[in-house]
Amino acid sequence: MAKPRTLRKTSRSDEVAQLLMDAIAAGEFEAGGRLPSENALAEEYGVSRSTLREAFKKLEQMGAIYTMHGSGSYVRARSEAAPGEEPRLERAGRVVSETFSLDRFSVTEYLDARLAIERTAISLAIDRMDDADFLTLKRILDQSEQEGCSVEEYIELDCKFHRELVRASKNEFLCLFWSHLEPCLREQQRRVVVIPGLVEGSKNKHHQLYDALLQRNKKEALAAYEAHTSTILGRFFTLASESYSSEGQKQE
Template sequence: MPLATTRRTGLVDQVIGQLRDAIAQGEWPVGQRIPTETALAETLGVGRNTVREAIRALSHSGLLEVRQGDGTYVRATSEVSGAVRRLCGSELREVLQVRRSLEVEGARLAATARSDEDLARLTELLDARDRAQNENSHEDFVRADTEFHFMVVHCGHNRLLTELYRGLTETVTASVAATSYDHLTERVAIGHRGLLTAIADRDPARAAAEAGGFLDQLLLREESGSPRPQG
C-alpha cells in the first residue's frame, strides 16, 4: 500500500500508525529491510527526527529491528508476535508450551461453539494438510497445518482468544516448520483426525485431550533432542 502524506498534528503517532499498517498488510514482509529514514521522511512529508522516533517506538514494541550500520528490518507483524519473539527467541519448547495453553482451550471451546460451516472449513484444511504430507510438500504442509490450528481456535468464537492466537501467526508457523520436517520425510506425521472428530461430535473434553496430546508429543520430541533441519 502506498504511504500517504501525514497531517501536521500528532506526527509521530501518525507515522507509527502508517508504518504499522504497512507492516500488517505485507508492504514489507518479515525479514525485509524497510526504506531508509530519509526515504520515509520524503514519502510522508515529515522530518527525519519524526521518522526516527516512530521507528524507535516500533522497535521497542517488537515490530522492527534496528541493525546498526545495516538498516531497519521487519521483525514481526504485530506487537503480540513481536513480544513472543523477544520472550521466546529460538526456544521452540517455550513456543510449544504457549501454543498448548491456547490451543487446548481453543479446542474445548470449538467443540461447544463450532458451526456446520466451521466444521466444513476445518475438514477442508485438514484434507489439504494430508495431501501436502502425501506429496512431501513441506511448504504447503506448514501453511495448511498453521491455518488448521488457527481455525480450531477461531471455531470457539472467543474473539479475544482468537486475536491473541492470530498475533502468534509467525511464531506458530515457525514452530510448525521446525517440528514437521522429520515426520514428513519419515511418514510418521502426528495426525489431527481425532481432534476433528471430537469437535464434530461436540465433545469438549476429548477435543482438549486431542489438542494437548499432539503438542505433548512435540514437547517430548523437543526435550529428547531429536534433530531438526538447520537454516
C-alpha cells in the same frame, strides 16, 4: 518437604530434562559436582525414578552430565575439553539455548501460551462451532491428504487448521492472541518437520481432534489435543541432541 515442581502435560522426561538443563545453566548445580540423588530429584519434580532416568539419558546424550556407576550423576565440568575445543557443558548450554528458542521466545514460553489458548478455544468451540466451521476444518484436512502436498504447503495447512480451530471459539481475544503466536508455530514446524514420520503423525492427530469436535465430545477433543502437543518438547530435544552430536563430530 519441597513442593513438587509443576510440569506441563507433555513428555515428563522431556520436561524434567529441560528443567534440569535450566538449573545447570543457572548454576543451581555446580559444574563438576554431583547431582542430588534420584530419590531427591524425583520428589522435587514430582516424577518417578524411571522418568528421571529418561531425563538423565537425554542430558547425557547432549553432554551436559555423565553417570558413574555406583557413584551417581555429575554435571560435566567446563574444563573438560581438548585444546581449541569448546567445553562440552558450554556447548550443550549453547545448543539448548539456540535450539529451544522461537523468534525471541523460549520454546517453553511458547508452549505455555499455545496450550492456554488452544485448550480454552477447544472448550469453547465444542458448543459454538457451526456447520461452516466443521466444513472449513474438513477442507483443510482433505487438502493436507492430497497427493503431491509439499512440506511447505503442509506447514501452511497445519497453521491454518489451528488458526481456524481458535476462530471456531468465536472469541476475538483468543484470535488476537493466536495471531501473535502463529509465527512461532510456523517456525516450530519448519524446524522439526525433518524428523521422520512427523507429518503423518500430525495428520492423524488432526483427524482425531476433528472427529472428537464433530461429536462435540469435549473430553475426547482435549485428550486428542494433548496427545497432539505432548511430543513437541521431545522433538526439540531430538534436534538439540542431533545438533550437539554433529558439532562434536566436526570438532573431532
